Amino acid sequence: MSVNKSIRVLDKDTINKIAAGEVVERPASIVKELVDNALDAGAANIRIELKDSGKKSISVRDDGVGMSRENLVLSPVKHATSKITSLSDLERISTMGFRGEALAAISSVSRFEIITKRKEDAGGTRLYLEDGKQTISDIGAPDGTTVTVFDLFYNTPARLKFLKGDATELSHIAAIVSDLILADPHISFTLINNGKTILSSPSSDLFNSVVDILGHDAARQLMPIPTYASKSDTKACDEIQKILADTGVQIEGFISKPSFTKTTPDHLFFIVNHRPVTSKELIKAVRLGYYTKIPNNRYPAAVLHLTIDPKEVDVNVHPRKIEVRFRDEKTLIRIITEVIETTLRLNELAFQVTSTDVKKVIDRPFSDFGQKGKIGNADESKKDAGTPSESKKDVDMQSKPKGDSDVIKSKSEKGIDFMQQKTGSAAVLAQEESSAYSDFKTGASSGSKSGYTAPPKDTEKRLKETERLLSASQKSPEKNARPSEISLLDDIRVVGQISNLYILVEKDSGLLIIDQHAAHERIFYDLLKKKENVSVQELISPAVVTLSPKEKVLMDEYIPYLEEAGFGISEFGDYSYAISFVPIVFGKMEDVSTIHEFIADLLSFGKIKDESGARETIAKRTACRAAIKAGACCNHAQIEELIRQLKCTENPYSCPHGRPTILVFSRKELEKMFERI
Numbered sequence: 001m002s003v004n005k006s007i008r009v010l011d012k013d014t015i016n017k018i019a020a021g022e023v024v025e026r027p028a029s030i031v032k033e034l035v036d037n038a039l040d041a042g043a044a045n046i047r048i049e050l051k052d053s054g055k056k057s058i059s060v061r062d063d064g065v066g067m068s069r070e071n072l073v074l075s076p077v078k079h080a081t082s083k084i085t086s087l088s089d090l091e092r093i094s095t096m097g098f099r100g101e102a103l104a105a106i107s108s109v110s111r112f113e114i115i116t117k118r119k120e121d122a123g124g125t126r127l128y129l130e131d132g133k134q135t136i137s138d139i140g141a142p143d144g145t146t147v148t149v150f151d152l153f154y155n156t157p158a159r160l161k162f163l164k165g166d167a168t169e170l171s172h173i174a175a176i177v178s179d180l181i182l183a184d185p186h187i188s189f190t191l192i193n194n195g196k197t198i199l200s201s202p203s204s205d206l207f208n209s210v211v212d213i214l215g216h217d218a219a220r221q222l223m224p225i226p227t228y229a230s231k232s233d234t235k236a237c238d239e240i241q242k243i244l245a246d247t248g249v250q251i252e253g254f255i256s257k258p259s260f261t262k263t264t265p266d267h268l269f270f271i272v273n274h275r276p277v278t279s280k281e282l283i284k285a286v287r288l289g290y291y292t293k294i295p296n297n298r299y300p301a302a303v304l305h306l307t308i309d310p311k312e313v314d315v316n317v318h319p320r321k322i323e324v325r326f327r328d329e330k331t332l333i334r335i336i337t338e339v340i341e342t343t344l345r346l347n348e349l350a351f352q353v354t355s356t357d358v359k360k361v362i363d364r365p366f367s368d369f370g371q372k373g374k375i376g377n378a379d380e381s382k383k384d385a386g387t388p389s390e391s392k393k394d395v396d397m398q399s400k401p402k403g404d405s406d407v408i409k410s411k412s413e414k415g416i417d418f419m420q421q422k423t424g425s426a427a428v429l430a431q432e433e434s435s436a437y438s439d440f441k442t443g444a445s446s447g448s449k450s451g452y453t454a455p456p457k458d459t460e461k462r463l464k465e466t467e468r469l470l471s472a473s474q475k476s477p478e479k480n481a482r483p484s485e486i487s488l489l490d491d492i493r494v495v496g497q498i499s500n501l502y503i504l505v506e507k508d509s510g511l512l513i514i515d516q517h518a519a520h521e522r523i524f525y526d527l528l529k530k531k532e533n534v535s536v537q538e539l540i541s542p543a544v545v546t547l548s549p550k551e552k553v554l555m556d557e558y559i560p561y562l563e564e565a566g567f568g569i570s571e572f573g574d575y576s577y578a579i580s581f582v583p584i585v586f587g588k589m590e591d592v593s594t595i596h597e598f599i600a601d602l603l604s605f606g607k608i609k610d611e612s613g614a615r616e617t618i619a620k621r622t623a624c625r626a627a628i629k630a631g632a633c634c635n636h637a638q639i640e641e642l643i644r645q646l647k648c649t650e651n652p653y654s655c656p657h658g659r660p661t662i663l664v665f666s667r668k669e670l671e672k673m674f675e676r677i
């Protein structure tokens, strides 16, 4: 690489083209800027027409206020804006634009035309701009403005080369227009490419726009954040308002049930004062609200409108204005998390199985059920124990947005990746559950062959431990769970256990299937999180674990947290540790290999990210180890006890890893499945 020896000031044209790079990244950024201008002009109808996904031309037509001839001439001039006059205006921005840069940038890298007419003018005016040369003329035109951008990057071939294929560019445009529709649902939008309608959303309310963008199936999985305006239950609205009190923030919108998750955050939409924004922090806040209700590597769907005093938001932090900065980000994150937690708690959150889910399974070729074609053979139950539920994946795959738009389909199809991709915590889960399954095969399962005979002592012991902890925790009333609110597990009749894995429960309103291991894991996890004093037991002889150098580094980080959780650990040679105490929840420790496995499991999570993460991981691993096994036989009394304990948890519907504990087949859905109705 050679370096110029003398410094010189670049010419204006080059400066403009370089600056344009920040604003105009691709056709989608042009669509965004032109629609922003139409919105600022007070348009009610916006029509976007593309040729070749915007590479050949982009035309945005609005029915807004239009421009006078003088303003039209000024509009593509750099730093010319009608939206702010001084720096102080920046602190209370209520328009989408404010920099007076967009048209200047766009017109410097394209052939550019604006036709505009104000209501009060008899005729319209046309401005054409190419290579810095402006022509202006009178023209007949409807009220409003049409901006057309031809041959994007014709004069910057290097940038032209960076454009992706037509489908990719179109998908970016569709994503941007989707954001804008959700941000302003009362405005009518149409997006057309080469004469084909890609998206169309008439003026409507937020829910209907969500249906337009996410499709009916996904929309069915959403629940509103209780607000007085949405006529939700007043008590629920009061709870939400209590969280928002004194923050000056209002939150409305929809969030998905925990049973609906995606592999990417593509279904998370944040709109701050009508401006669609992306924010890692806000995504984190939402996921935190779902906490253990969804698996680690999954994202819920949500459309959240945040109304915040403009003084509290800095909109001038990103060249394309898609990111904003909040003055008090910490409070905002806290209230979003709490609003989501509360909305989830106020709704019944068990995984509802619908006839569509089941039909998808039934419609699969018979051979998919295993070569022997036998449902319930060992391989099948292993599959059940090892992977997240089939029905969940199916629910996921239904979430295609409506219509046959190739563009949007390609966005949602990312969800299918999950089926192939077994990395991260999904893999860990699979590992963990298959080890539970191997326990089942080797020992604990012996009861399964003889039906509901004598219960394994192990199950009894594990249930007793949670019972003991539960009664201790219920002595302090403020820590009590809210069993009264959980009606799903009331008025039930236990039918029995299948494959020593699942519990069948009947209710007047339908059938519940409970995963015994996941349910008990939830019970333990809640108790471990609440407990202050950990009871410990001394091992008859200390368990000695020898680690690799890498594991030793991790172990040293974990030791303080393990000690806090009830482990007695001391160094025992260079790479060995002696463990002499374990938390009593492990039950009577006859087999020290359990400790080895536990430590290995824990270290497989890698470096500790933060304190709460370390405690969290230990609580989850301990709950998993201490819970009754998938594959353990349970008698009637034990099942009833398990359900009673599950009712006392904060969230009985999913295990700490976010997988379902209860599947609900409502009577109506059962009737539909059997085609009675």
Ligand SMILES: Nc1ncnc2c1ncn2[C@@H]1O[C@H](COP(=O)(O)OP(=O)(O)OP(=O)(O)O)[C@@H](O)[C@H]1O
Residues within 6 Å of the ligand: 033, 036, 037, 038, 041, 062, 064, 065, 066, 067, 071, 075, 076, 080, 081, 082, 083, 096, 097, 098, 099, 100, 101, 102, 103, 104, 145
């Ligand atoms: N569709 C339109 N209808 C009416 N006026 C428009 C329209 N588009 C642009 N204008 C006028 O042209 C001006 C310049 O537009 P431009 O998009 O370049 O800057 P801006 O919107 O003011 O700020 P930003 O660069 O942040 O978008 C606007 O301030 C507005 O007065």
Ligand SMILES: [Mg+2]
Residues within 6 Å of the ligand: 033, 036, 037, 096, 097, 098, 102, 103
């Ligand atoms: Mg603008």
